[in-house]
Amino acid sequence: MHKIAVLAVGPGSPEYLPPAVVGKVKECDLLVGGKRNLALFDLQGREKIEIKGKLDPVLAEIKREMVNRKIGILVSGDTGIYSILPRLVREFGRAALDVYPGISAVQYMFARLGLCWQDARYLSLHGRKLDGLAAEVEGEGIVALFTDKKHSPAVVCRTLAEAGLKDKKVYIGEDLSYPTEKISEGRAEDFTAHSGSDLNLVVICSE
Numbered sequence: 771m772h773k774i775a776v777l778a779v780g781p782g783s784p785e786y787l788p789p790a791v792v793g794k795v796k797e798c799d800l801l802v803g804g805k806r807n808l809a810l811f812d813l814q815g816r817e818k819i820e821i822k823g824k825l826d827p828v829l830a831e832i833k834r835e836m837v838n839r840k841i842g843i844l845v846s847g848d849t850g851i852y853s854i855l856p857r858l859v860r861e862f863g864r865a866a867l868d869v870y871p872g873i874s875a876v877q878y879m880f881a882r883l884g885l886c887w888q889d890a891r892y893l894s895l896h897g898r899k900l901d902g903l904a905a906e907v908e909g910e911g912i913v914a915l916f917t918d919k920k921h922s923p924a925v926v927c928r929t930l931a932e933a934g935l936k937d938k939k940v941y942i943g944e945d946l947s948y949p950t951e952k953i954s955e956g957r958a959e960d961f962t963a964h965s966g967s968d969l970n971l972v973v974i975c976s977e
């Protein structure tokens with residue numbers, strides 16, 4: 771039985787794709803991933819499964835196929851933060867996986883800001899309610915938020931402003947590493963009507 775390669779592709783631009791991952795992709799005979807991650811490679815004539823919605827049927831197919839085939843699962847950013855790695859470990863066990871790291875969107879964003887990420891806290895808003903958000907960010911320190919369509923930077927900033935945190939420093943990183951990249955800096959009150967890319971990361975700090 772082949773190990774399943776879990777391959778982190780970085781924030782999205784080919785320039786930030788790890789060479790080790792490029793090499794592994796060449797070795798695989800079935801690639802699995804979201805549209806944005808698959809699009810990083812020339813996969814013409816190669817077998818692939820696009821993850822579109824529910825993961826269960828995809829995992830069932832991987833289970834069937836892993837007996838005979840070298841499978842690579844593409845993961846955005848790094849595998850170590852808000853990725854499907856924990857789900858894969860539950861499903862297949864760590865010994866069945868060969869995990870390759872990448873540059874997280876958060877690492878990339880902090881580098882662009884010239885800030886360290888060692889003391890930051892990270893929250894994912896995917897499928898979450900914003901009830902506790904103000905309490906999570908009101909103190910000192912830096913918090914990075916992985917957003918989704920529903921929890922846009924504008925919704926986040928309105929939530930902060932309504933909780934009396936309109937002066938919080940906010941950075942919004944959109945389409946990081948792509949030619950359309952845009953990083954904005956201001957206070958929460960400046961972004962309550964912000965509209966921009968759905969692919970974004972919000973960093974909130976107190977200074």
Ligand SMILES: C[S@@+](CC[C@H](N)C(=O)[O-])C[C@H]1O[C@@H](n2cnc3c(N)ncnc32)[C@H](O)[C@@H]1O
Nearest residue numbers: 781846847848874875916917945946969970971
């Ligand atoms: C499911 S999380 C995956 C995080 C990933 N494991 C990482 O290390 O970056 C997806 C979220 O990461 C953020 N993200 C990923 N790539 C991004 C990019 N190129 N620009 C801005 N935000 C990005 C967005 O908040 C997106 O909703």
